[in-house]
Structure formats: C-alpha cells, structure tokens
Amino acid sequence: MAMSQRAVRAKSSIDRVTAFFSSIQAAAHDPDALDFTFGNPHEFALPGLTDAMRAQLEPRSVDWYAYKSNERPAQEAVADGLRREIGLDFEPDDIAMTQGAFGAIALALALVADAGDEIVIPAPGWFCYEPMLLAANLVPVTAALDATDFSLDIDAIARAITPRTRVVIVNSPSNPTGRVFPKAAWDELAVALESASRAHGRRIWLLSDEPYRRIRFDGIGFASPVGSYPWTMIDYSYGKVLLAPGQRLGYLALSPLMPASDRDELRAAFMPIQLAIGWGFPNALMQHSAPALETVSIDIAELTRKRDRMYDELSRAGYALTRPEGTFYLWGEAPSGDAQTYCDALAAQGVHLMPGTIFDRPAHFRVSLTATMDMIDRALPALVAAAHTPER
Numbered sequence: 001m002a003m004s005q006r007a008v009r010a011k012s013s014i015d016r017v018t019a020f021f022s023s024i025q026a027a028a029h030d031p032d033a034l035d036f037t038f039g040n041p042h043e044f045a046l047p048g049l050t051d052a053m054r055a056q057l058e059p060r061s062v063d064w065y066a067y068k069s070n071e072r073p074a075q076e077a078v079a080d081g082l083r084r085e086i087g088l089d090f091e092p093d094d095i096a097m098t099q100g101a102f103g104a105i106a107l108a109l110a111l112v113a114d115a116g117d118e119i120v121i122p123a124p125g126w127f128c129y130e131p132m133l134l135a136a137n138l139v140p141v142t143a144a145l146d147a148t149d150f151s152l153d154i155d156a157i158a159r160a161i162t163p164r165t166r167v168v169i170v171n172s173p174s175n176p177t178g179r180v181f182p183k184a185a186w187d188e189l190a191v192a193l194e195s196a197s198r199a200h201g202r203r204i205w206l207l208s209d210e211p212y213r214r215i216r217f218d219g220i221g222f223a224s225p226v227g228s229y230p231w232t233m234i235d236y237s238y239g240k241v242l243l244a245p246g247q248r249l250g251y252l253a254l255s256p257l258m259p260a261s262d263r264d265e266l267r268a269a270f271m272p273i274q275l276a277i278g279w280g281f282p283n284a285l286m287q288h289s290a291p292a293l294e295t296v297s298i299d300i301a302e303l304t305r306k307r308d309r310m311y312d313e314l315s316r317a318g319y320a321l322t323r324p325e326g327t328f329y330l331w332g333e334a335p336s337g338d339a340q341t342y343c344d345a346l347a348a349q350g351v352h353l354m355p356g357t358i359f360d361r362p363a364h365f366r367v368s369l370t371a372t373m374d375m376i377d378r379a380l381p382a383l384v385a386a387a388h389t390p391e392r
C-alpha cells in the first residue's frame with residue numbers, strides 16, 4: 001500500500017466529511033440551491049479585505065515577495081490587538097504568524113506533542129481535530145461537552161486525562177454549538193489541569209482554539225483560558241471574521257503568564273519549527289495586509305439579525321435549538337431524531353444543512369448562518385414544514 005498508516009487513519013477519520021463536501025459541490029454551484037453547510041461566503045468579499053490587499057499588492061522593495069517568516073509589523077499588530085482584547089501583556093515575540101487556525105494548531109502540536117501523546121478534544125467539536133492529530137501520529141481522546149446545554153464539562157475533561165495526555169484543546173465560541181464559555185469555567189479547568197499535570201509529573205498544555213473570538217452576539221463578553229492557565233497557547237484565524245477562509249492568515253500566541261523558561265524556549269522554536277512543518281507561514285501579501293486587517297470584520301449586526309430570524313422562526317415551529325452566543329452556526333435537534341434522513345429530505349427540496357453525523361451526533365444538525373437573509377427567507381418554509389415529520 002502506498003499510504004502511510006497515519007495517512008490511512010487520518011483519511012478514514014475525515015472521509016465522511018470530504019464525501020459530504022463533494023456531494024454538496026453541485027448544490028454550491030446551483031444558483032437556486034440553498035446551501036447552509038460549510039461556513040463559506042455567499043456574498044462578495046468585504047471591501048476592507050480587498051482594499052487592504054490591494055494597498056499591499058505593488059512591491060515597495062525588492063524583498064516584498066521574498067521568503068517571509070514572522071514579519072514584525074504583523075506580529076506587532078496581533079500583539080496590540082490581543083492586549084486590547086484579552087488584557088494581558090502579549091509581546092510581538094509571543095506571536096507566530098500562520099496559515100489560519102489550521103496552521104496554528106499544527107504548529108502548536110509540533111511544538112509540544114510527541115508521537116503517541118494523547119490530545120483531548122471536545123465532543124461535539126470541529127471535525128478536523130481528529131484527522132490532524134492522526135496525521136501527526138497523535139492520539140485523539142474525546143471529552144464530551146455537557147449533554148444538554150453543551151457547556152464545558154470539566155469533570156469529563158479530567159476523566160479523559162491520562163499519564164499520556166499532553167494537550168487539551170478547547171474551543172470558544174464553539175463550533176458547532178455556538179456556545180461561549182465563561183471565565184469561571186476556565187478557572188475551574190486550570191485547577192484540573194494543574195492538578196493532573198502534578199499527579200502525572202508531566203505538563204499538560206492547553207490549546208485555546210479561538211477563530212470565532214470576534215463573532216459574538218448580544219454583547220456577550222469573551223474570556224480566554226489564556227488568563228487562567230499559564231501553559232496556554234491561543235490559535236486564531238482571520239478567515240472567519242473576514243469571511244474569507246481561502247485567504248490563509250492566522251497566528252499562534254503564547255500566554256504572557258507562561259513561565260519565562262518555557263516562553264523563551266517556545267519563542268525561539270517558532271521559526272525553526274514553522275520551517276520544519278513545511279514553511280508554516282502566511283504568504284507575503286497576507287502578512288503585509290495583516291495590520292490593516294486587524295480591524296476589519298463582517299457585519300455582526302446583520303449576522304445577529306440572521307441568527308434571530310432563523311432561531312426565532314425555527315423555535316416557533318417546534319425545533320429544539322441551542323441559541324448561538326457566538327460563531328455563525330446554529331445547532332439543533334432533528335425533529336425525527338435522525339438527522340441524516342431529515343437532512344436528505346430537505347436536500348431533495350434544495351435546502352442543504354449539515355447532518356450531525358459529521359460531528360458524531362446523528363440526532364443533530366448544523367445550519368451555517370453565512371447564508372444570506374434572502375436564502376434564509378427562501379429556506380424557512382421548507383424548514384418549518386420539516387419540523388413536523390410523520391415520525392413525530
């Protein structure tokens with residue numbers, strides 16, 4: 001067989017997602033199809049994004065498009081932004097510029113985890129953690145979120161930890177549930193991680209996956225675990241807030257609370273390990289554009305209106321939904337309890353949702369609110385009608 005064992009394992013973990021992705025490609029190109037599956041844009045890119053890139057396109061020096069590693073202006077802009085948002089003293093050297101959150105997660109794992117280490121991930125959670133871990137020869141271990149409201153279940157995380165655990169990954173605002181976790185949860189998690197690290201004589205790292213950090217509703221605050229547990233790294237992506245996931249830009253940030261010996265070691269390791277994992281830096285144009293992009297965002301007020309329209313109408317129709325506090329996803333229970341059948345029936349009417357099978361939750365479905373309001377209006381009659389299936 002040509003493939004490595006780790007490639008075989010990673011591929012089989014993500015096969016159902018890539019198959020689903022292929023199956024909705026036809027729909028994605030059909031102007032009448034209503035696609036609520038992946039968090040892709042359904043409108044033209046933000047002018048703030050194209051303006052920022054256009055302003056940086058013309059070279060200003062011979063090295064404008066030379067190899068770029070962690071460019072200082074980009075690191076400074078990110079550190080400034082994090083200081084403002086999180087209130088800790090991030091320095092430019094704490095920042096590794098990456099190709100989105102994907103690149104930052106890969107970097108974090110390469111920095112601190114060895115082959116065979118166990119990595120705790122949330123369930124339900126983003127479907128790419130597992131294949132990424134498997135491709136890196138790491139062992140995914142799931143820790144369930146609370147079964148009713150999908151809040152962080154610290155006991156479940158503590159139970160998932162073994163002497164082989166090296167990293168715990170958390171995600172707030174959460175994909176697919178839209179939940180945002182409070183500081184009290186992080187403080188409690190920090191106690192659990194500190195105690196487990198001591199018990200096993202091995203430091204457990206926390207990776208806070210925060211690509212939706214700036215996408216929150218109703219003025220809900222944001223707390224990062226980086227303020228509660230010193231051995232935290234944040235991964236971030238601009239792909240969500242700019243709704244341009246094809247322009248790869250993100251970063252990994254070290255907690256300023258980290259002991260100096262660890263912080264210095266990781267700072268010094270950024271550049272060589274980014275190189276070692278395959279030149280894990282954003283391309284030159286995105287790094288030049290990063291300072292201007294710090295303040296560009298999708299229209300959160302409009303996203304809130306879309307959330308409200310979808311959530312209110314579907315709730316009224318009888319759906320059991322988790323009200324999103326952040327992200328651009330809405331998570332609900334399939335009326336029949338069988339999300340695949342429910343989603344297939346809607347797909348036959350041209351309305352495409354993501355079945356919870358993708359998240360190992362076969363009774364749930366996810367709606368991406370990156371769809372336009374017009375698409376929502378057009379999909380609602382079919383969604384409302386599907387609330388009352390014969391099985392109910």
Ligand SMILES: Cc1ncc(COP(=O)(O)O)c(C=O)c1O
Pocket residue numbers: 039099100101102103126171175209211237238239240245250
């Ligand atoms: C929870 C979570 N983490 C990380 C990512 C990766 O983000 P990006 O593709 O912008 O790197 C995503 C993208 O869907 C996500 O939902």
